[in-house]
Amino acid sequence: MLKDLIEYIKEGQSDSEIDNYLDSKYIHLxxxxxxxIAGAISQGELSPKKASDCPAERFFLHFSETILFVNxxxxxxxxxxxxxxxxxxxxLIETVNEDGLKNLAFVSFxxxxxxxxxxxxxxxxxxxxxxxxxxxxxxxxIPVLKGFMCAISx
Numbered sequence: 001m002l003k004d005l006i007e008y009i010k011e012g013q014s015d016s017e018i019d020n021y022l023d024s025k026y027i028h029l030x031x032x033x034x035x036x037i038a039g040a041i042s043q044g045e046l047s048p049k050k051a052s053d054c055p056a057e058r059f060f061l062h063f064s065e066t067i068l069f070v071n072x073x074x075x076x077x078x079x080x081x082x083x084x085x086x087x088x089x090x091x092l093i094e095t096v097n098e099d100g101l102k103n104l105a106f107v108s109f110x111x112x113x114x115x116x117x118x119x120x121x122x123x124x125x126x127x128x129x130x131x132x133x134x135x136x137x138x139x140x141x142i143p144v145l146k147g148f149m150c151a152i153s154x
Contacts, residue, residue, distance in 0.1 A: 001104065002026075002060065005067050005086040008106045012084075021058050021071065029063035029148070037147040046150045050113045051080040054149040063144055065089070070145070079110035079118065083145070087137060107134045115146045 009018045029037070040046045058071040065088035073079045085107040108120035117138045119131065 001065075001067055001086055001088060002062075004104055005069060005084060005106070008086065009069065009084050012106075012108065018069075021069075024069075025056070025059040027059060027061050027148075029061070029144070031064075034063050034144065037144060037151065040151070041143055041147045046147055049150045049153045051111055051115055051146075051149060052113050053153040054081075056149070056152060061145065061148060066141060068141060068145060070149075073110060078112055080113050081111050082120070083109050083111060083117075085109070085137065085141060105133075105137060107137050109138050111142075111145075115142055115149075117142060 006018055006022075037046075056070070056072075058069070061068045061070060067086050069084040071082050071084075073082045085105075087105045087107075089103055089105050109117045110120060111117050119134060119138065
């Protein structure tokens with residue numbers, strides 16, 4: 001899945017410098033880590049912090065069947081991070097079938113200082129893209145992303 005995400009970034013962003021970032025930290029959250037972050041968020045144990053407080057410039061965050069590439073934004077003034085997402089799924093959005101083995105959804109978005117996402121439109125395949133499903137996918141990862149970034153912030 002990581003290789004597919006990197007290819008998606010290369011194809012979708014002609015000015016992408018992803019090859020320069022392949023030494024980025026790769027963090028894999030186990031189910032226990034995922035549950036710990038979700039619990040800390042719901043119980044108010046993590047103090048909210050702005051996205052700009054996060055010291056990480058870029059990282060890959062892998063949890064469940066999802067990988068995010070989170071990169072500090074230099075393009076948009078209102079966005080703090082650009083996020084590229086790949087999710088293994090059966091019938092979600094932009095699907096890529098390789099010999100019937102993979103169903104991957106790709107979504108690109110930015111987050112502002114309050115973790116509010118803005119969808120980035122990319123054309124990666126010729127299939128119809130359901131924007132509502134993309135928004136649902138984004139909303140499903142924001143709590144974990146926010147929780148992780150708040151946890152590693154000073």
